[in-house]
Every structure is written in structure tokens, then in C-alpha cells.
Amino acid sequence: MTEAQIHGWLVLLSFALSAQSFILLMVVNAPYGRFERPGWGPAISTRSAWIIFESPAVVVFAAIYFAGDHAFATTPLVLFGIWQFHYIIRTFIFPFRIRETGKRIPVLIVFLAILFNLLNAYVNARWISQFGSYPVTWLTSIPFIAGSLCMAAGWVINQHADLVLFRLRKPGDATYGLPRGGMYRWISCPNYFGEMLMWCGWAIATWSLAGLSFAVMSASNLLPRAIAIHDWYQDRFDDYPAARKAVIPYLV
Numbered sequence: 523m524t525e526a527q528i529h530g531w532l533v534l535l536s537f538a539l540s541a542q543s544f545i546l547l548m549v550v551n552a553p554y555g556r557f558e559r560p561g562w563g564p565a566i567s568t569r570s571a572w573i574i575f576e577s578p579a580v581v582v583f584a585a586i587y588f589a590g591d592h593a594f595a596t597t598p599l600v601l602f603g604i605w606q607f608h609y610i611i612r613t614f615i616f617p618f619r620i621r622e623t624g625k626r627i628p629v630l631i632v633f634l635a636i637l638f639n640l641l642n643a644y645v646n647a648r649w650i651s652q653f654g655s656y657p658v659t660w661l662t663s664i665p666f667i668a669g670s671l672c673m674a675a676g677w678v679i680n681q682h683a684d685l686v687l688f689r690l691r692k693p694g695d696a697t698y699g700l701p702r703g704g705m706y707r708w709i710s711c712p713n714y715f716g717e718m719l720m721w722c723g724w725a726i727a728t729w730s731l732a733g734l735s736f737a738v739m740s741a742s743n744l745l746p747r748a749i750a751i752h753d754w755y756q757d758r759f760d761d762y763p764a765a766r767k768a769v770i771p772y773l774v
């Protein structure tokens with residue numbers, strides 16, 4: 523079997539795992555953050571966990587990318603830069619913006635998140651610098667422009683939504699407030715909405731099954747969690763805005 527065929531099978535595996543994760547996460551909430559609970563084995567601090575499990579999306583992605591034949595061509599380099607821009611912030615800046623509250627993440631979740639990042643790093647990095655074909659004219663194509671705009675919009679929404687959450691807590695505070703403003707007017711989890719929009723943008727900008735598989739995998743994790751978080755807010759806040767949806771304005 524050639525490596526290109528293996529890559530194709532891994533893309534299919536990614537779609538299959540997404541379906542499985544979606545079903546599982548509709549039944550069981552991943553035990554971190556507000557759903558932290560005992561019984562999931564050893565755990566490590568939330569900050570270290572984020573740095574450890576997101577690192578492959580920066581380091582392994584870069585190593586695989588630069589092994590590709592087209593790694594120094596213009597368009598693959600632009601796509602590489604977009605991916606790294608997001609993941610360097612997520613891996614090395616986001617964990618230090620989290621208010622430390624003593625919460626921990628089970629090693630099992632860290633391990634699964636590393637597998638998720640390794641699979642996506644291989645599938646996407648190998649696609650853009652080796653198996654895909656991105657001439658410089660791709661940068662002025664409709665999919666690239668539309669996808670990049672989607673990514674930029676999703677990134678801004680995600681960052682703003684996370685910032686609103688961070689500002690709800692003073693140092694040392696571990697309570698949950700009622701987020702308001704921005705897209706919280708319409709949904710409970712605009713950070714997840716922004717994240718999903720961003721990876722849909724990646725799928726469009728790369729116009730590839732590799733990119734689509736990552737968008738689907740992100741949504742398969744975030745949709746069930748957003749629904750659970752929405753229910754959690756409704757249970758705890760009597761004045762929770764009735765018209766607010768979970769994660770897609772007016773729909774879900």
C-alpha cells in the first residue's frame with residue numbers, strides 16, 4: 523500500500539472516529555472543566571494538560587509539514603502559517619489565560635486528545651505539503667478567500683467568547699457567572715461556534731477531505747458538549763435567557 527493510500531484510509535478513519543465520538547459524547551460528558559468528576563484515574567493540572575495535549579498540533583504538525591516535497595512553496599506555506607498561528611496561541615498562550623482554580627484533567631483525556639491531535643496533524647500537514655496541490659494562484663481562488671474569511675471570523679468569535687468567560691472570574695475565583703454580550707446574546711457557547719466556523723473555513727480554504735475530516739471531528743466533540751453546557755446553564759440560572767440556543771443561533 524502506498525503512503526497516499528494510507529493517508530486516504532486515515533482520513534476515512536477520522537470520519538469514523540468522529541461519528542463514534544459524537545455518539546459517545548452525547549451520552550457521557552468529557553470529565554473536565556464544569557463536568558470534572560472523580561473516577562477517571564490520575565489527573566494533572568488543567569494548564570499543563572492543555573500545553574501537553576495541544577503541543578503535537580504545533581510540533582508534530584511542523585515536523586510532518588517540513589518533510590513534504592512542497593513545504594517551501596508559497597501556498598502551502600501560507601496554509602502552514604494559518605494553522606500555526608492558531609495552534610501556537612492555543613498551546614502556549616491560552617493555557618496561561620485560564621484562571622487556575624485547582625481543577626484537573628484526567629490523564630486518559632490528555633492521552634485521547636494527543637491521539638486526536640496526532641491524527642489531525644498527520645492528515646492535514648501531509649496533505650498540504652505533500653499530497654495536495656496548491657499552486658500560487660490558489661491564493662486568489664474563491665475557496666481560499668471564502669475559507670480564510672470564515673476562519674478569521676471564527677477565530678475572532680472564539681477569542682472574544684473565551685475572553686468574556688475569563689473576565690467573569692477574579693483571580694482565585696472558581697465560580698461560574700452568566701456570560702453576556704457578543705454572540706452570547708444568541709448562544710451559550712460562542713467559543714465552540716467560533717471554533718467550528720474556523721475549521722469549516724479550513725475545510726473550504728484547503729478544499730480537501732483532510733480539512734473536512736478535521737472540521738467534522740471538531741464539531742463531533744463540540745456539539746454534544748455545547749448542548750450539555752447549555753442544559754447546565756439552564757439548570758443553574760433561573761434568569762437564563764430563554765431565547766438563547768446552545769451553539770448555532772436560532773437552531774441548536
Ligand SMILES: NC(=O)c1ccc[n+]([C@@H]2O[C@H](COP(=O)([O-])OP(=O)(O)OC[C@H]3O[C@@H](n4cnc5c(N)ncnc54)[C@H](OP(=O)(O)O)[C@@H]3O)[C@@H](O)[C@H]2O)c1
Binds near residue numbers: 625687690699700
Ligand atoms: N477543536 C476542538 O475540537 C476543541 C475541543 C475542545 C475545546 N476547544 C477550544 O478550546 C477552548 C476551551 O475549551 P473548553 O471546553 O475548556 O471551554 P469552556 O468549557 O467554555 O471553558 C473555557 C474556560 O472558561 C471557564 N468558564 C467557562 N464557563 C464559565 C463561566 N460561565 N464563568 C466563568 N468561567 C467560565 C472555564 O473554567 P472551568 O475549567 O473551571 O470550567 C475555562 O477556563 C475553546 O476555545 C474551545 O473552542 C476546541
